[in-house]
Amino acid sequence: MRVEPLIPDTAPAQPANPSDAGAFAKMLDGLGAVFDGASSAEDAFASGHGDLQSAIYERARADVALSVAAAAAQRAAQAVQSLLNMQI
Numbered sequence: 001m002r003v004e005p006l007i008p009d010t011a012p013a014q015p016a017n018p019s020d021a022g023a024f025a026k027m028l029d030g031l032g033a034v035f036d037g038a039s040s041a042e043d044a045f046a047s048g049h050g051d052l053q054s055a056i057y058e059r060a061r062a063d064v065a066l067s068v069a070a071a072a073a074q075r076a077a078q079a080v081q082s083l084l085n086m087q088i
Contacts, residue, residue, distance in 0.1 A: 027069075031065055031066070031069055034061055034062050034065045035062050035065075037058050037061070037062075038055075038058040038059045038061065038062035040058075041054050041055045041057075041058035041059070042055045042058070042059065
């Protein structure tokens, strides 16, 4: 196992991967899929084709995903605000 030192004041040795640009869009698509699954489970229960347990489970998954996304967005906003407040 090779240990590389962490040097925070230098730029990364490798350029950013252009495919990483769509990572945020993929994350939003995944979040939307979780909400779609919760909505369809609730609709299935309401129409009598699904059970209450799966509707509650899918809604809980969607609530957790939303909480994690909101916390990540708040952390990112705080990081950007810290960078903007730095005096050069």
